[in-house]
Amino acid sequence: MKTTYRSIFKWGDKREEKLEKGVVELVKEQFQYTDTDFDKKILYGNKEVRLSQKPKIPVIVRQQFETISGSENVLRDDYSRASHAFGKFYGDLLYLRKGEIATPPDLVITPRSEKEIEQILTLCKQENIAVTPVGGLSSVTRGVETPHGGISLDLTKHLNKILKVNDVNSTVRVEPGVYGPVLEKYLNERGFTCGHFPQSFEYSTVGGWVAARGAGQASTGYGKIEDLVLALRVITPAGIIETKDFPATAEAWDLNKIFIGSEGTLGVITSITLKIRKYQPENRALASFVFKDCQSATQSMRKIMQAGIGFPHLFRLSDPVETTTAFKIKGFDNSLSDKFLEMKGYRQGERCLMFVSIEGNKAYARLVKKKIKRIARKHGSFFIGAKPTKDWLKQRYDSAYMRDPLMDAGIMTDTVETSVTWDNLLNLWTNVRVYLESRERTHVMSHISHVYENGANLYFTFLSPMKQGEEMPDYLDYHHGLMDAILDNGGSL
Template identity: 65%
Template sequence: MKTYRDIYKWGDKRETKIDQGTINVIKEKFGFTDSELQQTHLLGNQIVKLDKTCQISQNIIDQFIKIVGEENLKTDDFSRANHSYGKYYRDLLKLRKEEIPTPPDAVIYPKSDEDIEKILEICNKNQISVTPIGGQSSVTRGVETPLGGISLDLTKHLNKVLELNEINSTVTVQSGMYGPAFEEYLNQRSFSCGHFPQSFEYSTVGGWVAAKGAGQASTGYGKIEDMVLSLKAITPNGTIHTKTYPASAQGWDLHPVFIGSEGTLGVITEITMKIRNYRPNNTKYASFIFKDFKFAVDAMRTVMQSGIGVPHLFRISDPEETEIAFKTKNFDHTFADKFLNTLGYKSGHRCLMFVAVEGNKSYTNQVISSIKKITKRFGSFSLGASPTKKWLEQRYSSAYLRDPLMDLGIMTDTLETAVMWDNLIPLWTNVRKYLKSREKTVAMVHISHVYENGANLYFTFLSPMKKGDELNDYDEYHKGIIETIITNNGSLSHHHGVGRTLAPWMEKELGKENLKLMQAIKNQLDPKGIMNPGNTLGIKP
């Protein structure tokens, strides 16, 4: 029998042990004793049992079965519970508390676009909510089903590459294809998708598009909206299938309307996107340490504005993230640590920078050489290629640490924003000030998606839960972070999306008229409001 823990655990559901370096940090920062490190909190080990039964009539269920087959429709408790939440911290808390008040009434796995058209027709006629589902890695409450209805899971059947055009360097792929399978297909043909979010192993191409995501190489290749050339979306009011051009002037571009739509307009079923040559042997790596965050930021901005070309991976860890990285890797108090301190790269101030450049050999050599010259002007000390390579090795596996940290009763979450260069340091300073106003809080910040005009700031915070009042405590703290970001000229999101989590701030961020325009598009494509309803993106219903 399956438990709530089987639902909320990340990825392949492995049980992960916390490494000794991280345990040492927990003891130092939070004051945990050896005894407390043996205690566990809210494990969610009970067998899944839902209070709410399927509310869709048997007549309509039979109509769905006629379309997809009995094997592709599930109404059992575990299937429904397993499609109730994404991977937002609050979602995980509720699963640990064994709370699923609004599961979907049914989970359907369509076999084709035609299936989806028929399903939407039935749902539209009978006012049944529809939530498109991919890898369920949303951290914004984007896949919840507050009104029940159906979860339309595209991963079982709609998961194939439909066409690879080597002349145009494009690929057409179904939206339910997972990142690793997609990249493997392309690598075997000497191409790469160029899009590698931390959720890459357990997210889908359609999810990347629907959430308007970004990957670790976005500084070089762009976010997902920079990669998509055309798409197909099935809406309650008809199918939108845009044509593929490198660019056009034919009135409004329509495919961008669906990028970042988070399932509110229809079901994205196909995407045609750019692909890149796969030349891993040409990649050049570099790592640097700076004396403080401002020096590192100024060096990064200069690289982006200098016209030398751009790196693909470009990342800075702020002083606290750098400190935690050094502590967990047992770098503290080593000879190398003492040497860096002697040179003026002081603990608590210094910052790491990771760089990787992809492309042909002449390009990678030229860009990495230019970056080394620029960073040196800002007082960097070169650490060679190894730190960047080691960071990449743990890029995806680090996500597994969240579950055992929560097992110990440690709040572990992230928020991110986009900001112009002239506002970056003030925003970083003030959000960190708010984060650190909570007793016993680790607040790590990095920049990982970089532009000529600004960058993304990504905040990771850890703090002991307020046991017995975990949800309210988190909500209050989380709200303060968002308010501080907005007050300091940051966007609501850079790449996680909005979902229901950030929806209450959408009118303040966008303005009434902009939100009314989004609502008008929603009303045209989904007049009865059945697509991912419940305040997703701040639009009705």
């Protein structure tokens, strides 16, 4: 039975259990770790959950919630409240590991219908109680926290149905609490794909995707979530707002855009109509390239996006450190291929790895791949076939599960992303790296993912030993500095 803080911050996925051998080697090499350092289990979080704060909502009001949703759907035990107090931001994980929960929700309610949500919001408005809608609780922007206590409205238990696939219009209508894999399996069986694959895909929901305005790994081809949403139904304290699934309209403001990215602050999204695309995995065209340096690789990426040849779906570029790290972790270091690339002038510490996948109609996918190869070649790339991209796709969600075992070993690790225009990309990349590397004993990797005609998204991942005893202030200080470095250099927050 789940009773500890650890069982809250762990997703429970078996990939979280231990670190890949290559990652252990990397940590040993970078931070002079020994095997004993991996046995220490820093801030392990295996204490039983106990909250000192009792629910503040008066019994008489709680009973009204119980009348609305049934007492089995109104939870006030410590574990339910604690497990809805945080998302998956690095700081959240630290708090849970320390067993520190300052402002848990007073109640967790799992409503069974829209009608119940309407009644809950009416009562909360009347009683001045804060409401936080939640899906998979994988937020990394602190969107599911309850600083004013109140109610965590968990939509995953009952509001998780796929309502309708319309194969004439190519759309699907779902309830918010449906998890990624459930939706994708259902669509694949009917010849469609949802096209939205955030790295948290396996543990996040459609409602969360929309409310957090995220991007999936194949967003370069399919678009971000705001490009996929056609219609929404939202219960707000002021009434219901419903948009229609028109392919496009000129009816003044686009109300969808108000709710997409609203992080649950404006109402509860209860139904979502998404565009869906044909699922044709057999036609997927894959390509992998090595470039001599970042300059030529990013220039090639830009030229591909602006050439009018169609877009790849997955388009990803690792910087020299991430490329070298991947070679090491996967055991290619010093292999024949490694030596061959070195001989050809693709030097370790300078070379960059690019992954490309194009989906859709067979002739289209092949044509786009051919054109991409031509542009990449012009920029001095070396084509290394389909396999590296295929292998990457097989483990596309796995690195998310490394965070917990790394933290167990006392390693602070996080990924932060920013969006930037092409003309500023290398400047931002360089300066943010300088900031991140100004911390001693820090391994910084970056990559580009989600690429646009006008710019791209840069991801920075860092690993560094925690300052033990000062884990939180140390992290927050470094993180704030990182935000400043991004903003000062013209990146988005």
